[in-house]
Amino acid sequence: MKAIRQFFENQRRHFEGNAPLARLEPFYEAMERVFFGTGQVTGQAPHARDSLTVQRYMMLVIVMLLPCLFFGMYNVGLQSFKAAGQPLDFWPMMVFGAKIVLPLVIISYLFGFGWEIVFSAIRKHPISEGVFVTAMLFPLTLPPSTPWWQAALGISFGVVLGKEVFGGTGRNFLNPALTGRAFLYFAYPIQMSGDAVWTAVYNHGAQAVDAVTAATPLALATTAPASQTVEQTLAAAGYDFSTLFLGFYPDSIGASSALLCLIGAVVLMIIGVASYRIILGDIIGVLALGYVLNLFAGEGSAPYLGMNPFYHLIIGGTAFGIAFMTTDPVSAPDTHAARWIYGFFIGALTVLIRVFNPAFPEGIMLAILFMNVFAPVLDHLVIRLRIRKRIPNI
Amino acid sequence: MQKLTMKKGYRFRMAGAPADELVVLPAPARVAVLPERIPHIKPRLLVKKGDQVQIGSPLFEDKRNPRLRFLSPGGGTIHDISFGPRRVVQAIVIDRKENPEPETRFQAVTESQLAQIDRQALVDRILDGGMWWAFRELPFRDLPAPDGEPPFILVSLNAKEPFQPSPAVYLKDHEQLLAYGLKALNVLAPGRVRVFADASESSVIEKAGQWLTHVVSGNYPCDDPATVLYRIKSDASQNRAWFVAGQDLLALAHLLREGRYPIRRVVAVAGSAAPDRRHCQIRLGAPLSQLVDDARLRGGERFVVGGLFRGYSSDSDGYVGFYETAVNVVPEGGDPEFLALFNPGVSRPSYSRTFLSRLNPKALVYNCNMHGDLRACIACMHCADVCPVDLLPQMIYKSILAEEVEEYLELGLLDCVECGLCSYVCPSKIELSRTFIATKAAYAKEQAVKPD
Ligand code: SF4
Ligand code: SF4
Numbered sequence: 001m002k003a004i005r006q007f008f009e010n011q012r013r014h015f016e017g018n019a020p021l022a023r024l025e026p027f028y029e030a031m032e033r034v035f036f037g038t039g040q041v042t043g044q045a046p047h048a049r050d051s052l053t054v055q056r057y058m059m060l061v062i063v064m065l066l067p068c069l070f071f072g073m074y075n076v077g078l079q080s081f082k083a084a085g086q087p088l089d090f091w092p093m094m095v096f097g098a099k100i101v102l103p104l105v106i107i108s109y110l111f112g113f114g115w116e117i118v119f120s121a122i123r124k125h126p127i128s129e130g131v132f133v134t135a136m137l138f139p140l141t142l143p144p145s146t147p148w149w150q151a152a153l154g155i156s157f158g159v160v161l162g163k164e165v166f167g168g169t170g171r172n173f174l175n176p177a178l179t180g181r182a183f184l185y186f187a188y189p190i191q192m193s194g195d196a197v198w199t200a201v202y203n204h205g206a207q208a209v210d211a212v213t214a215a216t217p218l219a220l221a222t223t224a225p226a227s228q229t230v231e232q233t234l235a236a237a238g239y240d241f242s243t244l245f246l247g248f249y250p251d252s253i254g255a256s257s258a259l260l261c262l263i264g265a266v267v268l269m270i271i272g273v274a275s276y277r278i279i280l281g282d283i284i285g286v287l288a289l290g291y292v293l294n295l296f297a298g299e300g301s302a303p304y305l306g307m308n309p310f311y312h313l314i315i316g317g318t319a320f321g322i323a324f325m326t327t328d329p330v331s332a333p334d335t336h337a338a339r340w341i342y343g344f345f346i347g348a349l350t351v352l353i354r355v356f357n358p359a360f361p362e363g364i365m366l367a368i369l370f371m372n373v374f375a376p377v378l379d380h381l382v383i384r385l386r387i388r389k390r391i392p393n394i
Numbered sequence: 395m396q397k398l399t400m401k402k403g404y405r406f407r408m409a410g411a412p413a414d415e416l417v418v419l420p421a422p423a424r425v426a427v428l429p430e431r432i433p434h435i436k437p438r439l440l441v442k443k444g445d446q447v448q449i450g451s452p453l454f455e456d457k458r459n460p461r462l463r464f465l466s467p468g469g470g471t472i473h474d475i476s477f478g479p480r481r482v483v484q485a486i487v488i489d490r491k492e493n494p495e496p497e498t499r500f501q502a503v504t505e506s507q508l509a510q511i512d513r514q515a516l517v518d519r520i521l522d523g524g525m526w527w528a529f530r531e532l533p534f535r536d537l538p539a540p541d542g543e544p545p546f547i548l549v550s551l552n553a554k555e556p557f558q559p560s561p562a563v564y565l566k567d568h569e570q571l572l573a574y575g576l577k578a579l580n581v582l583a584p585g586r587v588r589v590f591a592d593a594s595e596s597s598v599i600e601k602a603g604q605w606l607t608h609v610v611s612g613n614y615p616c617d618d619p620a621t622v623l624y625r626i627k628s629d630a631s632q633n634r635a636w637f638v639a640g641q642d643l644l645a646l647a648h649l650l651r652e653g654r655y656p657i658r659r660v661v662a663v664a665g666s667a668a669p670d671r672r673h674c675q676i677r678l679g680a681p682l683s684q685l686v687d688d689a690r691l692r693g694g695e696r697f698v699v700g701g702l703f704r705g706y707s708s709d710s711d712g713y714v715g716f717y718e719t720a721v722n723v724v725p726e727g728g729d730p731e732f733l734a735l736f737n738p739g740v741s742r743p744s745y746s747r748t749f750l751s752r753l754n755p756k757a758l759v760y761n762c763n764m765h766g767d768l769r770a771c772i773a774c775m776h777c778a779d780v781c782p783v784d785l786l787p788q789m790i791y792k793s794i795l796a797e798e799v800e801e802y803l804e805l806g807l808l809d810c811v812e813c814g815l816c817s818y819v820c821p822s823k824i825e826l827s828r829t830f831i832a833t834k835a836a837y838a839k840e841q842a843v844k845p846d
Contacts, residue, residue: 037734
């Protein structure tokens, strides 16, 4: 510990005053905070301050994302091996998955954190630890076949145009990770959709093994034949409820396991890092709209209408989005009532987009970004109501 | 007696509470008055260094209203008058003379006289006796205008802030004085006096229950007059209520009943780093050195005069201010903690649920470390969840920065009870409450210049 302290003390002079690296002081501070708490004390009342820091807040989210990351590595390997007809041994699959996933994560961190440093130096604001969460969220939403340059481009777009152009963390109204993801989706529709992208190509020696990529559950649900229910179609493709719930199907890297997202959401709600209002609002929204659509299902209608609403929660990115994306407090509304409404609309819109707009099989991404834009309006309405209830004091 | 239950605020388990024993300390060689610590006033000195004064001689008056005079808590010689930046009068220090200590006498008001005295006569007695400072007016906590008609006079017996004297200790054997004081308040605001204590103070409720109008239960600052007012007011005309702290009421009653300037005070000496934690009866304006034995400190402590959330820090050679009734000694905590980020935090105090201390039933040590750096607001909403009067501190802060006066007033800035909890809980370490207090004070000044 002494040695690390010493190291930081020695390096500090390069970042202070007129030293050449003075502009990178925020970077120094961010790195020092990984190892040491602050030595600052309060100047005035209140003399004591809470032990919670922004760093810890963000770290806890990252910790809850790690299971999704590791599962993602495994699942990427699993789906590729399955497609290539390889023996399904744990370690080879894990290593294969890691080789696909880790570079994307590293690229995301390099570029995300890099932009944050650049902007903190130009704008002279501290590094915002939120970028560490953004840089972890982003690669987990990508298809495993994403080229590295696209990952770099996407995270850069997310951090710079999703956040920094608005003035940095706290002023941005869009979720930066999703902004980057949506940018890739619209800029490179070919590489970002279709059945093939969700399974990484397994190379054996020099030549690629002829792979039979499986369709994603979302694609199957949209195209289910009218003679069958969606559940039957999915089950026929090997996706029964528990497979879907556990996440063993081709999807974006870290988003497939509803179970891990559920665990993450529950833990984050218990420790108060994620708003339970948003999460429950989301779930209620999905289920409510799912049931409403069930009412319209019948002879001749698309079988998607009649799908068990719980399936919406476990296929595709809904669970991941609910647990980790909708709960980003900065892009969500602030007031409690507005958070319920925000959640509900995200859930409802997700289902609507999925069922009625086959061009966008994944509804939650657009639903969240759309509601991000409306978050300030919801807040404004709720605050007007609150003010009307207060006895004025002016 | 009405019950008020408040859900918000902060329930802390803090180490360093004072014991219930009361130690009577001998009169110190020097006492002081700290004009700087009386909010809003503009002191004009009436004495100079070397002057002879008595207990109860005027030391300074408020330029804004010369009827508001502040009297000497000691008899003897003015030893020193110290000034801060921009000639702010910091302290007037008096060297006491013993046997006998010279003292000014005032006309006493007996119980039977009190029953008939008219309002104006009583106001004059209080002004002459220099005890008008016992009253403060919400929302600015300034001294009220003497001829004003308060919608309520709120008397808070408790102070749930860590750590303030227990009313059971300072009220002991003074129940009659309390009753007398309340009668006096009733002359000023007939039928509009509200007296409250915390539900946990069973012995006080037992002994003084007949005079209580409300029993409050909840967390700090549920027993603050402004919090109670927020709950009991029915329209905007009641915003300018007056309040009196429990001990200040006893002092006021003492002046009127005995005709002598009150110089007795009970202070809590507390905090996890204080060598002796107890209640002390001291002279008004006593030096801190009399309360805390410097030689028994380990070094690296902070002296907070008043509670931890509202008090001011002071050197160990400072004095206790007029309004302050506590001295808390807490660790400064200036050493960066190794791997603080990953500490599971079994003994880290936090309002949030992100530390294991949540499950630890022990009382925890609070220090003065910032526990983090200034960051942009992350909209965690802890500040709104903790605020006892349902404000949205992060919104108010933003509108203060944008100078949207209408907006922050509408959002209820003036309801803020200045409890400091929003600043305490903020993970981004934004100085919310300090900004609110400063903005309120600036607004009060503006209002005073152009009365409408
Ligand atoms: S705004 Fe802050 S200081 Fe004011 S009452 Fe609310 S929590 Fe207390
Ligand atoms: S506690 Fe601080 S970070 Fe959280 S919402 Fe309030 S001002 Fe923002």
